[in-house]
Amino acid sequence: MLTEAGLPAEYPRLKRPSDAARPSTAIVHLGLGAFYRAHGAVYIAEAMTKSGGDWGIAGVSLVRPDQRDALAPQDFAYTAVELGPEGETPRVISVITDVLVAREDPAAVLGVMSAPETKIVSLTVTEKGYCHEPSTGKLNRDHPDIAHDLEHPDAPRSAVGFLVRALDRRRKAGTRPFTVLCCDNLPENGKLLRGLVLELSGLIDNELKSWIGTHATFPSTMVDRIVPATKPEDIDRLAEKTGVMDLSPVMHEPFSQWVIEDDFVDGERPDFAAVGVELVEDVTPFEHMKLRCLNGTHSSLAYLGYLSGHETISETVADPVLAAFCKSLWAKEILPILKAPPGVDLQAYTGELFERYANPAIRHRTWQIAMDGSQKLPQRILGTIAENLDAGRTPKGLCLAVAAWMRYVGGTDEKGNAIDVRDPLSADLKALSDGASSAEGKVDAILAVRKIFPETLASNPIFRDALVQSYKGLVEKGARVMAKERTDD
Ligand code: CS2
Numbered sequence: 001m002l003t004e005a006g007l008p009a010e011y012p013r014l015k016r017p018s019d020a021a022r023p024s025t026a027i028v029h030l031g032l033g034a035f036y037r038a039h040g041a042v043y044i045a046e047a048m049t050k051s052g053g054d055w056g057i058a059g060v061s062l063v064r065p066d067q068r069d070a071l072a073p074q075d076f077a078y079t080a081v082e083l084g085p086e087g088e089t090p091r092v093i094s095v096i097t098d099v100l101v102a103r104e105d106p107a108a109v110l111g112v113m114s115a116p117e118t119k120i121v122s123l124t125v126t127e128k129g130y131c132h133e134p135s136t137g138k139l140n141r142d143h144p145d146i147a148h149d150l151e152h153p154d155a156p157r158s159a160v161g162f163l164v165r166a167l168d169r170r171r172k173a174g175t176r177p178f179t180v181l182c183c184d185n186l187p188e189n190g191k192l193l194r195g196l197v198l199e200l201s202g203l204i205d206n207e208l209k210s211w212i213g214t215h216a217t218f219p220s221t222m223v224d225r226i227v228p229a230t231k232p233e234d235i236d237r238l239a240e241k242t243g244v245m246d247l248s249p250v251m252h253e254p255f256s257q258w259v260i261e262d263d264f265v266d267g268e269r270p271d272f273a274a275v276g277v278e279l280v281e282d283v284t285p286f287e288h289m290k291l292r293c294l295n296g297t298h299s300s301l302a303y304l305g306y307l308s309g310h311e312t313i314s315e316t317v318a319d320p321v322l323a324a325f326c327k328s329l330w331a332k333e334i335l336p337i338l339k340a341p342p343g344v345d346l347q348a349y350t351g352e353l354f355e356r357y358a359n360p361a362i363r364h365r366t367w368q369i370a371m372d373g374s375q376k377l378p379q380r381i382l383g384t385i386a387e388n389l390d391a392g393r394t395p396k397g398l399c400l401a402v403a404a405w406m407r408y409v410g411g412t413d414e415k416g417n418a419i420d421v422r423d424p425l426s427a428d429l430k431a432l433s434d435g436a437s438s439a440e441g442k443v444d445a446i447l448a449v450r451k452i453f454p455e456t457l458a459s460n461p462i463f464r465d466a467l468v469q470s471y472k473g474l475v476e477k478g479a480r481v482m483a484k485e486r487t488d489d
Contacts, residue, residue: 023056
């Protein structure tokens with residue numbers, strides 16, 4: 001549908017509907033990817049429709065200009081397409097007021113974050129965007145962006161750097177701080193981010209640190225909606241259906257959940273309760289349930305599915321062997337050590353989760369979920385493994401998933417083809433894997449990466465042995481056979 005210049009050939013470009021109110025900006029969102037546009041932004045648009053309020057969102061892309069370039073000609077409107085079993089339901093969302101690119105114009109980003117009208121700064125910058133050490137939750141002070149941000153107060157690069165410098169400006173101007181709303185899949189994400197912000201601000205000015213610690217709030221959240229990357233064919237199909245060309249639609253499943261700790265600076269927030277957001281005192285049980293049941297099996301299916309030759313999650317769970325493996329992870333290894341959040345039936349929760357994975361309209365690539373495993377495994381899988389070991393059980397299925405990740409980051413699939421491994425530690429992990437020739441050697445080398453594996457877990461001989469056996473099995477018998485053996489164990 002695009003001309004060679006990348007312009008729409010047949011259809012007029014999507015525009016903000018003329019009757020759509022233009023809210024003023026009260027939220028700045030760092031990391032304007034597909035997930036936030038299909039999740040948080042939709043809730044906020046709905047909350048304004050139901051209860052009013054003025055909660056326009058200025059989106060910030062930290063590095064790349066693509067979102068701004070696609071959305072600006074559409075006056076920042078875009079289509080959120082629900083992919084249900086009965087078909088696709090498009091809906092135009094016009095709650096974004098602007099998109100800024102931090103790397104091009106950090107001053108503009110600090111400007112909007114420091115504006116007194118800005119009440120909330122939310123984030124979906126992915127796990128690696130926090131510049132922390134996944135195994136400890138501490139700031140990675142050697143991270144080049146953190147080193148840069150300490151030197152350049154007016155031009156930060158990292159999300160944490162922007163938060164600290166903008167809060168500093170507000171403090172100096174006598175403005176109240178904003179609420180920091182972390183929406184990434186990290187354990188106790190608000191608490192974690194608060195720790196990082198305090199750590200960085202303490203390196204700059206102790207008074208700033210204590211002001212942030214006293215006055216800013218960092219509610220933790222649990223976010224959930226499956227949003228696969230938009231593909232060129234999605235753009236074309238949508239244009240054919242609607243008659244207008246949207247160069248940046250988002251595709252999402254019908255399900256959505258958002259649980260937030262109700263701790264906003266001066267109580268200022270959209271009317272979340274009116275649109276089904278669960279406002280709670282402690283998000284931890286919800287977050288554990290979601291990270292361990294959903295993201296834990298998602299990553300397990302991503303590595304084993306990819307190695308078995310499956311392109312998407314729905315294809316992976318259409319394979320009876322991997323479907324049974326996924327269900328056995330829940331039944332034998334995840335649910336037994338999980339405390340259900342108030343009012344939740346975990347059997348029903350995982351049953352519904354399986355249906356969500358099986359939705360054939362969602363083409364969520366195993367390769368996409370396999371990205372950044374070094375940043376994801378600790379909170380998705382390693383915690384569950386450690387708790388099983390503490391309870392005297394060996395969670396062999398999850399150990400197989402970790403071994404499959406180790407094989408994946410080795411960079412060669414079961415047919416001998418190269419894998420395009422995307423991970424901030426990919427070069428190190430490949431070098432460690434290549435540097436050893438035996439399964440034992442490879443497992444030991446990767447287990448020694450302290451940014452991923454805490455000492456206590458890495459030095460557990462039962463864990464190490466389960467990884468070695470699984471790794472050998474993966475090499476000798478392949479991922480599918482091993483998944484079946486672990487299910488039957
Ligand atoms: C996925 C998540 O890409 C991934 O790693 O596991 O993005 C997942 O789809 C969402 O967390 C669902 O809420």
